[in-house]
Amino acid sequence: MSAVLKPATRPAVEIAAQAAGQAELLTPAALDFLADLHRRFEPRRQARLAARRKRQAEFDAGALPDFRTDTRAIREGDWRVAPIPAALLDRRVEITGPVDPKMVINALNSGANCYMADFEDSTAPTWDNLIAGQRSLRSAVVGTLEFVNENGKRYALKPFEERAVLIVRPRGWHLDEKHVLIDGERMSASLFDLGLFAFHNAKTLAVRDRGPYFYIPKLQSMEEAALWQDALSHVESALGLPRGQLKVTVLIETLPAAFEMDEILHALRKRIVGLNCGRWDYIFSYIKTLRAHRDRVLPERGQVTMTQPFLKAYSELLIKTCHRRGAHAMGGMAAQIPIANDVEANAAAMSRVHADKQREVGAGHDGTWVAHPALIPIARAIFDAGMPCKHQQSVARDDVNVAAADLLAPPLGTITRAGFDGNVEVCVRYLAAWLAGSGCVPIHWLMEDAATAEIARAQLWQWLHHGNVHLDDGTRVDFALFERALLNLPSKLADEKVVGAEKVQEAIGLLDELTHRDELEDFLTVPAYERLP
Structure with a gap:
């Protein structure tokens, strides 16, 4: 009688990468501990993320945040x-x-x-x-x-x-x-x-x-x-x-x-x-x-x-x-x-x-x-x-x-050409560094991290997609202005020491893609994360 072959089963915990010294951290006991956390709380995490999406849809439809009546x-x-x-x-x-x-x-x-x-x-x-x-x-x-x-x-x-x-x-x-x-x-x-x-x-x-x-x-x-x-x-x-x-x-x-x-x-x-x-x-x-x-x-x-x-x-x-x-x-x-x-x-x-x-x-x-x-x-x-x-x-x-x-009161102010171009530069330089493995980057004597880069990225999307935004000199903020800033950036950065210089073109491409999307990506680091080792 022939033997019955059982289908291979996937291990309960898989580590899909290798790094120096991980064995001393990811011991069987540690992995059991992490697996228990996941199984207990992942369904609730996903429910809370779904609630975020539902709430944002309400804001997109015209609602505004307010203090809760039920609390x-x-x-x-x-x-x-x-x-x-x-x-x-x-x-x-x-x-x-x-x-x-x-x-x-x-x-x-x-x-x-x-x-x-x-x-x-x-x-x-x-x-x-x-x-x-x-x-x-x-x-x-x-x-x-x-x-x-x-x-x-x-x-x-x-x-x-x-x-x-x-x-x-x-x-x-x-x-x-x-x-x-x-x-x-x-x-x-x-x-x-x-x-x-x-x-x-x-x-x-x-x-x-x-x-x-x-x-x-x-x-x-x-x-x-x-x-x-x-x-x-x-x-x-x-x-x-x-x-x-x-x-x-x-x-x-x-x-x-x-x-x-x-x-x-x-x-x-x-x-x-x-x-x-x-x-x-x-x-x-x-x-x-x-x-x-x-x-x-x-x-x-x-x-x-x-x-x-x-x-x-x-x-x-x-x-x-x-x-x-x-x-x-x-x-x-x-x-x-x-x-x-x-x-x-x-x-x-x-x-x-x-x-x-x-x-x-x-x-x-x-x-x-x-x-x-x-x-x-x-x-x-x-x-x-x-x-x-x-x-x-x-x-x-x-x-x-x-x-x-x-x-909720919006602040008054302007958008200068330097401010617009600066947002493009900060996004590209930070994203290039991040893709190269550096998450904290000095740019023009400011320590930029994901939070400050997100401001620049979200502002670009907001200015470009509302269609009625102008620089303080009267220039309309449109995708032609954005594309020129992207095209000019590599030559502008050529003489500077740029962290992750080898990733600049990839960063430009990703920023261009995300900025053109009809909907603002919730977090820059979510699509960028898929590109990290």
Whole structure:
């Protein structure tokens, strides 16, 4: 009798790539842990993403965001979040950046209070980058991380007591991890980043009273926050940690989330320690959410500053909401970096940083972000002078009364030819670098990441598709203007040192394709991700 051949079965967990050192991270136990996370929470993640799409369709049909009527009791109730751990009471200066070994060492040694290790906007998620980042953070947690550059210079960590407090930002709910397939499905990038880090480091950090701590990005609703609450509670249970051990700060960086700050705090009230003004992604979200509204077209991004009424209302509402609930209200990123060999230009740039941080501490923020170590002394001096205590939750901001119209009011301004061409250049240069594996790129003395590139990309789409937009010199903004800017860019960049120069033509092609589409792509990094190794 002939043998019966059983069909081959697909393994429950497949790793579709290879990177140095992944075996030490992706152990059988770690993979079982990740698979469990996926199976428990992937259906709910997909449901929340479907809810996002439904809500955006309503905005595209003419609706506007507003405060929810079904959650009025949460907004009006007298409740507070759980006490903030000692390590996070003073967060006056935080530095952010990618997770490569050199950056991790420099950031932890920088003198900042906290370092946000970023798997999201400043890391291009190649498999090599993700595995190297997880390995770097694991070594940093135990204090053994070292790095030697091509010139033989050695980088090592300072003693534990002198290091910044580590906070990890995983990728957002909307992103997949294509290299990890569970039961044939891509895993959530959020749960891969946070889950793998927690599996290897949570117990060590808990013993040292360092959390672990996380920044949660791109939330749009309290239901998405509730999904995080349940996922984090499960991580604690699976790893044998006390309930509430994992603490989070949520970035308010989408327009819908600005209308649900109380609700997001409430959903995470047993573990949340603050909200952050993710200003650059917030501006991008304003454009994306209101993309179909012709009366809400923004001027060039250089004119969309935090003094614009809709951004001022957003930041002050965040301060008032957080302080009422016993949470920190963190300020936003200073994207400037020092300008070498130009004293006057550098002085002007640092003056802008000074004014921005002075505005934040005066408004009542409990801390701020910088992108470069050289800005830490500036920010620290300003917050030391304006905030002598560890935080200023006593600043209630009862004078702030923000209505929906305040959060939606479009800023006044113009579009210059330099502003239009600058958006094209930033998009292409950043995208070229990202495709080449670099997610954080200095361009014209600003540290550009995915959030700032998204503003430029979304603005180009918005200006071109509304058809009634003109430059300040009267020139109509149309696709002929856009194509000329793209055609002129390679020669313009020929004499400059461009990160990812070999990817410039590919970046031009992708930007051209996305800008011509009838519908604005939700995230630049989603189609670009398919091109990464």
